[in-house]
Amino acid sequence: MILKEIHYIYHNELDAIYGSDEVDSFFYWLIEHYFQCNRLTLALEPQFALTKTEEQPLFEALSRLKNQEPIQHIIGETEFFGLPFKVNQHTLIPRPETEELVQWIIKCHSERSEESQLKILDIGTGTGCIAISLAKQLPKAQVFALDVSEEALKIAQQNAEINQVNVSFLKANILNKDESLSVLGDASKFDIIVSNPPYVRELEKQDMKKNVLDYEPDLALFVEDNNPLVFYEVITQLAVDKLKPNGQLFFEINQYLGAEMQQMVKAYPFEHIELRQDMFGNNRMLKAELQ
Structure with missing residues (x-):
């Protein structure tokens, strides 16, 4: 034909x-x-x-x-930050908004000029898109990435090999803080902790398309309506333990919960808390520095 x-x-x-x-x-x-x-x-x-x-x-x-199956699943790959990434039903498809988060981290780092000592932890890595993009852009950095899903970690490891970067992948349930601390061990603390955790409330499902609801993993997307910041709270607590003084915490967040996120982070010893909008004008990213 x-x-x-x-x-x-x-x-x-x-x-x-x-x-x-x-x-x-x-x-x-x-x-x-x-x-x-x-x-x-x-x-x-x-x-x-x-x-x-x-x-x-x-x-x-x-x-x-x-x-309405995602085109990325059909061809088995997508592009993120100019790099190729394998995707499947076990991983969230990387979004353009997350590219903005990566760019923000790189810009903040370039102002600090600490690349030779930089140590980064990506929590809830999925495809590995954040960790791998940072490792590619900051080749002297030591990058770690954590996820609860064995299947997601397999894809992330493949993506690291495809993009020829070295990322240390770790399996742990971040909601179990003791388990996460044990997996991370007693190694030196991190300069940057970044996370794009599940943040879509169940009540928001009605606004979502079939290609997301039917084909992307609930594990990577949804939280209960009555505790939507559950992942952020645990990660913030872990960051208090695992960040260096003046270390930076970066989050991708639910656009409707920007004020609540700022308030939550203020309850911990963080300063210079900054909320930033994405290209669509939605509150999407937050940065804070450990005192």
Whole structure:
């Protein structure tokens, strides 16, 4: 079948679900992934044709997209901070807002000029996107990453190898502070602790799309309505023990709980607490320094 005809089928089947622009994005992403061709190929070679065998993955992807499965799961990878990352049903798909958090950490670090001594801990690492991006950008840093999911840690380790960085991955349940401290051991303390923990309240599920609710891990997303800061509180307590003096704590946060987050962190010996908005104007990041 001619590739342009398959492109038309995609629009016919998917525009009502996603809109024309997003369907184009999906289609070009898929042909780049499967055939190393792009939008220009369609323009310059309007009769570009595929065999039955070649076109099969495109129609399989079409069927999965109709069920609103994430495109990243279909091709098994995504890009974050300019780097390739494998993803699957055990990992949260990295978001652009988290790239802003990584950029903030790098900027703050560059102002400190301590790279040779820098030691970083990423809690709830998932794909490893934060830890690996920091390790890539700060190659002299010693980076550790912790997660409760064995399956997520397998993917994170693969991503570290793909991106040729050294990250020490650790398995522990952060809600068990004693377990986490035991896994981290008595090694020297950290300059930076960063976390993008579960923060979506159950009441917010009604506003979420099927591609997130049905295909991304609840473990990485949701918290109970009556205790939405549970992960932040435990991580903040651990940071009091494991950060160096003047060490920095960074969080990605629920946009609706910025004031509550600031108030919670103020209950501990932190100063210079800063709340920052993401590219969409939502309260999304928080930084604090240990006194």
